[in-house]
Amino acid sequence: MTAAVWPIAVLLVLHRLLILARDGSVTDDFTTVWSAARRFVERVPVYNEVYSHVDPHYLYNPGATLLLSPLGLFSDMATARPVFIALNAACIIAALAWLTRLWGRPLSGPTLPVAIALAFCTEAVTNTLVFSNINGVLLLALVTFIALLGSRRDIAAGVVLGVAILVKPMFAPLVILPLLQLRWRPLIGAVAVPVLMNLIAWPLTPGARDYLDVVVPYLRTTRDYANSSLSGCAVYFGMPAWAHIVLFALLAAAVAAAVLGLARVRQTEELLYLSVGSGVLLAGVCLLSSLGQAYYSMTLFPALFSVFHPASPLRSWPAWLGAALCLSPLSWTSSAHPLEGAWLNTFLPTAGWAIFIVACAGWVLSGLSLRTPSTERTVR
Structure with missing residues (x-):
């Protein structure tokens, strides 16, 4: 191999x-x-x-x-x-x-x-x-x-x-x-x-x-060019202010829930806590700040490595779906649908960050991280 x-x-x-x-x-x-x-x-x-x-x-x-x-x-x-x-x-x-x-x-x-x-x-x-x-x-x-x-x-x-x-x-x-x-x-x-x-x-x-x-x-300022953040999406598509505020609040709450849920194992499974916690926080910054660009998703790599831990949220397919949407090298532009393809290229990372955050929040809040024996690893 x-x-x-x-x-x-x-x-x-x-x-x-x-x-x-x-x-x-x-x-x-x-x-x-x-x-x-x-x-x-x-x-x-x-x-x-x-x-x-x-x-x-x-x-x-x-x-x-x-x-x-x-x-x-x-x-x-x-x-x-x-x-x-x-x-x-x-x-x-x-x-x-x-x-x-x-x-x-x-x-x-x-x-x-x-x-x-x-x-x-x-x-x-x-x-x-x-x-x-x-x-x-x-x-x-x-x-x-x-x-x-x-x-x-x-x-x-x-x-x-x-x-x-x-x-x-x-x-x-x-x-x-x-x-x-x-x-x-x-x-x-x-x-x-x-x-x-x-x-x-x-x-x-x-x-x-x-x-x-x-x-x-x-x-x-929030620019509407090559900006995959929620704000960039809102500006580009003319999203109503109330809808933007509601989505922002829900996703910010998901970030907080994921990090606080992970905090339950901040001492016993420290590497898991730090790796996934950093990924959730940085995905939240990409999604909720005024500018988010797809290549910032490289900061999810430590979280992806947590798949080796049996209690990691990366053992769930929704978390990997979110990561794939953020990191995919695929271009969706086509002569058949040039505008829609450009939208997908810019805003699939938006969906990816959101799915990754929600998947991690759902996983840790479900208590799955507490159902496995401690397998804490020594950071070398």
Whole structure:
């Protein structure tokens, strides 16, 4: 089995890196970030874009800009981009290997090559590499956070989470997980890193004030282009305000129910709690924030690995249906129904996040996680 899967995994990785990512796409996240890093290095106002266009914009705060500024040391984007893509691919593979070990599977077995092959087939990994964004690094940060919490290195876990929050504030809700365990130390790093980095970066970032005056108001708006969040769906289809509010409240309640239900095993089945809890919280952010994009679904990978636990919600087919809708690489556009196909491409992830959250909530609230003997695993 292992010998059969490794060639497939390697071929898929090489195809994504050498063909798809090398060719790129109309959507280009890297040029935006590299250009901003170059402006930072060259002491030119960083936030000087026209934010009324639908092109990818530079949205990182000054602290994240300082963190990413080494990219600006590359004077040639043609050199910087392949390095950045390779870094993200390496981080994705490292995260999958770490998850394999966390769940007690040997790296020499079939689990790792199967995970790599499936991951590199997904829309999330493929477009992360093709669009050349930082999601692969953030996946590794998420897995590191889970592993450090499990090994009781709370301060280090908080620092790693703080770095993730600095780059993508969508990770901020993860502080709930250690707090429900009555562990406050991770909160120190999670708050201190973004605050201190922005305090340091503010006087160093040309035009830093524009972040508050231009970027933050833009971030508060809900755009209707390539936005798979519930708000994006509501704006695109003209959903009545009351219907949006009702759906938002119901889905937010499902997120809360799933996390609080998992909290019953936060001490006895910690890895299950952290893996599935992080997936539910991040799916909730994707679904309920002003912007959700399908490739954010890579953050569900730790939850998917919990299928190895007999009490995991991922032992239910609805949870996998939700994950499949989020991660599927399929394009539904067709000359026979171009508009409807475009709708499916954008809003199937919306349905996927919602189904995943509701499935996890239903599973844990049914008490199934309490009906199996404790099989707690040591986080390594």
